[in-house]
Amino acid sequence: MADNRGKIAIVGSGLIGSSWATIFASAGYPVQLYDIKEEQLEIALKNVKLNLELLDNNNLRRGVGLPASEAISNITTTINLEEALKGAIYVQESALESLEFRLEFYKELDKFVEPNAILASSTSTIPASKFTENLKNRENCLIVHPVNPPLFCPLTELVPAPWTKQEIIDRAAEIMKSVGQQPVKLKKEAIGFVVNRVQFALLTEVYRLVADDVISVDDIDLVMTSGLGMRYAFHGPLETIHLNAFGVRDYLRRYREGIKKVVDDFGPTPEFNESDVIDKLEKALDAKMPTSDIRKFQADRESKLIELAKLKRQLEQ
Ligand SMILES: NC(=O)c1ccc[n+]([C@@H]2O[C@H](COP(=O)([O-])OP(=O)(O)OC[C@H]3O[C@@H](n4cnc5c(N)ncnc54)[C@H](O)[C@@H]3O)[C@@H](O)[C@H]2O)c1
CATH class of the missing domain: 1.10.1040.10 (N-(1-d-carboxylethyl)-l-norvaline Dehydrogenase; domain 2)
Known part of the structure; x- marks a missing residue:
């Protein structure tokens, strides 16, 4: 069993990235948010704080259920990708919805991701087999696709590539459960997922x-x-x-x-x-x-x- 309270790296801090940061921080995980611009990270942090307060006010905290004030102190930010991935047990990428972008960007992620870390993408449409085939860590990659708004719709699809290790899928599902998401495991890729x-x-x-x-x-x-x-x-x-x-x-x-x-x-x-x-x-x-x-x-x-x-x-x- 993995250390379920290990560091989580959230890569891309827009609508979905800041929702993931909220969910993991509420559930007691240390979270590091990565994006390409400091200004975006400042906006994301404000949104995460508002999200955490929304969970508090509605009695909808996640997992161990940290109060907003405590959860927010578990979040750090960086524009350095290597720093973001260092020591992370789980990486949730929520960046641009483009295959060309991911083909290049995953080479970078592959360089810095820890050897046993889960490398999950939030992509709504692009199967992992399209952009992970040539990575050295390809067995640790999968799609972890939330439903918008993830704070209030807990379903999450886990979609493996043909080479994703079963242990990675199982561990991703456990981590999802620990933050109050409801994972469903697809047995194989299908266009559009489910x-x-x-x-x-x-x-x-x-x-x-x-x-x-x-x-x-x-x-x-x-x-x-x-x-x-x-x-x-x-x-x-x-x-x-x-x-x-x-x-x-x-x-x-x-x-x-x-x-x-x-x-x-x-x-x-x-x-x-x-x-x-x-x-x-x-x-x-x-x-x-x-x-x-x-x-x-x-x-x-x-x-x-x-x-x-x-x-x-x-x-x-
Ligand atoms: N919006 C939805 O309803 C929804 C639902 C489920 C899944 N998704 C998926 O989640 C992902 C993110 O979608 P979103 O709606 O949050 O988009 P968004 O535009 O709100 O956020 C994208 C973020 O990626 C950042 N970014 C740009 N280039 C980057 C790079 N090189 N490295 C890291 N970050 C970079 C941007 O600065 C921005 O903060 C997409 O793959 C999308 O398909 C979206």
């Missing part, structure tokens, strides 16, 4: 239904928020079908033909650049959430997610 495959399957059908004028933009969102989403916050699609009949076998026996008929009716994949559909989406969405006020609506969504996270914690106790 979160985005499922998300995009849903988005594709929603988009088609609006494009075909079956339903309005407002109403299709309501299908999720007042219908399917209510259940999915507590039971996933498989648990749902198990509960919607006398077990999964009974459900599939009763509904398989209906399911196949519907799925066979799905149309081709849209281009997602159909201008009439985009106009329709924008008009309806801007009418209720004007883009000019988007920050306000993002904050509102965060407050609602905080309440849901609190409720789920209560119910799971």
